[in-house]
Amino acid sequence: MKQPFALFLLAIATATALPTHAQLLPQAATGKQPLDRIVAVVDDGVILQSELNEAVRSVQQQYASNPGTLPPMDVLQRQVLDRLILMKLQVQRADDQGIRVSDADVDQAVNAVAQQNKMSPEQLRAAVEQSGSSFAAFRRQLSEQLIAQRLHDSVIRDQVNITDSEINNMLASPSYKAGEVHLGHIQISLPAGASAADIKAAQEKATQAINAIHGGMDFKAAAIRFSDAQDALDGGDLGWRRVDEIPPAFADAVANMKAGDVTPALRGPTGFHILKLIEQRAPSRQVVQEFHARQILIKPSELLTPEQAHQKAEDLYNRIVNKHEDFAKLAKEFSKDDTTANNGGDMGWFMQGDWGSIIAQHMAELKDDQVSQPFQSEAGWHVLQRLGSRESDRTAEMERNQARQAIGNRKAEQAYDDYLREMRSSAYVNILVPELREPNEPQGGKSS
Structure with missing residues (x-):
């Protein structure tokens, strides 16, 4: 479910503009500041003039191609300060509730931002530092965004429940x-x-x-x-x-x-x-392509090495295709997929990606009634037979x-x-x- 994020994410002041979904509210650069002062006290924390200046500078660079869009400086400063205050409060409240993020979480977020901007993490770091900001400050801001999102999730987790009656009432409402x-x-x-x-x-x-x-x-x-x-x-x-x-x-x-x-x-x-x-x-209308298929899954185990599992799948394929033995009977006897084995391997009707990308790829390559060569996934070795395909209206x-x-x-x-x-x-x-x-x-x- 989409989760509305209450924090507005401003652009980092870098030569490479970040897309909106990857923009951050920048912290102050770590270079020496000739003067600094506290501009606001927020519960147990403070906001410094340097933080406000850096955030305002970022907004100005974000709108550098159309500066007339921005309000007068005093209005802009108040707007940005209000968002800094709100961020500070959320981080403080999250800290009070014991909400934390690990270095690994921040590393993952850094990689995501880099990927969104078609950069490597090293290129992203260089772009941040080229702007005059520190990468440590960048990581702190990412950490704060993750903390605030987890606060958001914590707040709504126990407050948002949806019943079938509410869905029925919405769809039946004249409005x-x-x-x-x-x-x-x-x-x-x-x-x-x-x-x-x-x-x-x-x-x-x-x-x-x-x-x-x-x-x-x-x-x-x-x-x-x-x-x-x-x-x-x-x-x-x-x-x-x-x-x-x-x-x-x-x-x-x-x-x-x-x-x-x-x-x-x-x-x-x-x-x-x-x-x-x-x-x-x-x-x-939401019309999707569906497939009907069945499978045999052979899983490696303590008693069956990966090589033996592969060979067993090859043997079953040969028995089905060349010896014309019954697929369903072999699936009941040999398949280790708990959800389909008892039904002769029948997977029912499903959309292409419902069983994962590997099965989806092979499903698209098969014709109706065709049996696939054994192929491997994380679960084990599969023998797949496509039984049919259809277009299904899933609008309702x-x-x-x-x-x-x-x-x-x-x-x-x-x-x-x-x-x-x-x-x-x-x-x-x-x-x-x-x-x-x-x-x-x-x-x-x-x-x-």
Whole structure:
């Protein structure tokens, strides 16, 4: 199941831009800093000016080809600082809960980022260091992202349950809509237990955003400037979402919109939302190719060496193909696959990849009724017979699976959003630099 990640991942300031799914919020470079200061106290931790500068520099490089998209420097600094604060709180909360990651976990993440950027780990390290940042800081940031993801998983694990009744109700609802939409999003959040003054201030900010968009400001630029959602510094791009995956109020709002339309400010439980319908696409039938096959599996064991297992599979192949002995009878007698042996090796109807890539490859090479030469997988030696193939309409089955995923994603997103809001509201956050505070925000520790 897709798990919405509450952390916005900013680009590393490297000569090679990282794709969004592999972008990181950079730490300060380890070079000497002429001056440094604490800009914010976050519970038991602090955020330094050098950290903020490096993060802001990264965002500026990310938008170097279109700098006009970025808001004024004071607004950008506050946006970035807010995300640094949220990251700091999540890492602290995870630490309190004993959530850890190992060096091996970080190594695996480094390799994944390198692969996504078509680099070797050594090339990735060189690119990071060429930018003036340290690779140790890069690894620390990866570690923090992994910790925060595990916190996310821990929070939603016991809160997100999906029943068959919920799936049935969704699919039977008159308001159920299939298809997918690509949305832009601006969120003006309200703190937990918002006062009338908080609501008024948020509404005024939402109105400013609407007026700016209607006045010609690009929606992405407006998201960067006004939104406080975790996707703000990515221009508020929510990507493609199934219509049944987004909140019902959002689905209703975009139901009659055309590509390019923008909603008015929508009031929700967590604040005000502005949506742009970037693109939409209709659902399609899910027709898949299925195969019917049977197999004999010979496993090496303490009594059967790998070479003997291979030879036994060759003998069975010869008995089936050349001596025309009954496949099902031999499977019952000799196959060591617990799931199929008693049924004469019958694997039933399945999609090509359901039994793994090796069987899928051989299945595609066979014709109906043809028996394969013995081949090896991690399980042992196989003799496979393809019995038939067909196209199967799995639209209804996949619709249920997608509905289950949509309900789960929606619940997970709401559960973690509530968790973050509560965490932020109860945290001690003291922004020490006056120009980094929100307008009219007093100095001193605050919740929200």
